[in-house]
Amino acid sequence: MDLASLGGELLGTIPLGDIVLYLTPFHLFMFVVVLIFTFLIAISRTETQIEGSFGTLKDHKVSVGLEEFKARRFLAIICGLATAGAMITGDLFNFTLFIALIGIVNVGIVSAVKQVDVLDAAYQYGIIAMICSLPLFGGAAIVLASTGTLSLFEIASMASATPMMIFGAILLMIGVAGETGIAPFFATKAEMFRTPGSPFILIIHLSSLFVIIRAIEILLILVKVI
Amino acid sequence: MSRIGRLWNSLANPDRIPKLFAIVLGAVILIGFLIPLDLNVDQLYPRPVPQEQVEENISTAPYARGGEVLESPGITRAQYPENSKSLGWINSYMSPLAIWVASTSPYFGTSIYSSPGGLIDEILYYTRGFDTILESTILMMAFVIASWLGVNFTMNRKKREAEAAADKSKDYYDPTLNKNKTYYYNNQNSNIKEEQD
Incomplete structure (x- = not known):
């Protein structure tokens, strides 16, 4: 599928050696929206939760300390910037690196919470994110081997997809799904959301939503079914 | 219906997700062995034919990339040559120690302290620096x-x-x-x- 029908008219490129970021209305829109959300998250403060408990009249105030707040805000900003970068990159390997950065920062955002079951869920998510670096980079490597290039421009101009390219695209999709924690891995992320510190937790969710849109676009470029 | 509900409930337990995922991933990779191999020989970063440089008695074989440092560019190809105009100029860089070893031994390329250093620098810091x-x-x-x-x-x-x-x-x-x-x-x-x- 050609780039113009996916993202609109090409407005320009940002050449960084072999890695060329491309700007179309679609990608620019997503880039700017992610940056706006990152800014909102950067200037906001965390929520405080009150946890009731069954069987007693006690309740706990669950708040976020200042140091934890600072660490989480830093990681949330990095996560937002990585998501924004993944929106406009025009290189397959560059995209996978952005995804890996999002994955590790997501684990970091929840790693400092003080709720045991949230930490358990974050641990499971971290394991998935680590396993997923295999299909993620493996998929990119298989695409490189079968096409001889990593540039999405070059891949988009190819006529047809070979079975090995499609297999590479499937592996890449598995890697993206696990690294950002979408559909089958919701359970771990739903547990992670139970911790206080709402805006910083939300960037985990937001990044996966945006990344999945971009990943589907890249899959359409690779697989050429339409 | 209740069976599917039980399946979904078991998926809702975070402990089981990595195990299930590992099994699925293993199955997909096993299926991958059935996919016909399809290697594009027109690769972005070309390599010489195996043993070719050895037979030519080049001491840095199989890592000789041609060219002279800052005098003539060696063999490195970029996806967008217009973005990296001085590509290949430090392609065959070797440290003084490596030059000495290469001049005394014909097997420098196979030793543990040889590396295609200049080539890696070209790719890591020039064409794919953002990565x-x-x-x-x-x-x-x-x-x-x-x-x-x-x-x-x-x-x-x-x-x-x-x-x-x-x-x-x-x-x-x-x-x-x-x-x-x-x-x-x-x-x-x-x-x-x-x-x-």
Whole structure:
């Protein structure tokens, strides 16, 4: 599928050696929206939760300390910037690196919470994110081997997809799904959301939503079914 | 219907997700062995034919990339040559020690201290420099997270416990400290799990 029908008219490129970021209305829109959300998250403060408990009249105030707040805000900003970068990159390997950065920062955002079951869920998510670096980079490597290039421009101009390219695209999709924690891995992320510190937790969710849109676009470029 | 519900419920347990995922991934990779191999020989970073350089008696075989440092460019190809105009100029760079070894021994290329250093520099810092920035950012973030956790959860744990013990009125809830509340939290969860099973 050609780039113009996916993202609109090409407005320009940002050449960084072999890695060329491309700007179309679609990608620019997503880039700017992610940056706006990152800014909102950067200037906001965390929520405080009150946890009731069954069987007693006690309740706990669950708040976020200042140091934890600072660490989480830093990681949330990095996560937002990585998501924004993944929106406009025009290189397959560059995209996978952005995804890996999002994955590790997501684990970091929840790693400092003080709720045991949230930490358990974050641990499971971290394991998935680590396993997923295999299909993620493996998929990119298989695409490189079968096409001889990593540039999405070059891949988009190819006529047809070979079975090995499609297999590479499937592996890449598995890697993206696990690294950002979408559909089958919701359970771990739903547990992670139970911790206080709402805006910083939300960037985990937001990044996966945006990344999945971009990943589907890249899959359409690779697989050429339409 | 209830079977599917039970399946979804078992998927809702975070402990099972990595195991299930590992099995699925293993199956997909096994299926991948059935896919016909399809290698594009017109690769972006070309390699010489195996043994070709050895037969020509080049001491840096199989890593000789041609060219002279800062005099003539060697063999490196870029996806967009217009973006990296001085590509290949440090392609065959070797340190003085490596030059000396290569001049005395014909087997320098096969030794452990030889490397296509210049070529890797061309790719890492010139054509794909942005990837290198991102890779080191990933590493840096991993170290930031690990060291933050190390400082705050491991090294300062005694201090936090002492503070929590001294301040009786404090209602700051911290189950990672060794207090009874932690175990209450766990028990509550395990009860829920038993009911599901």
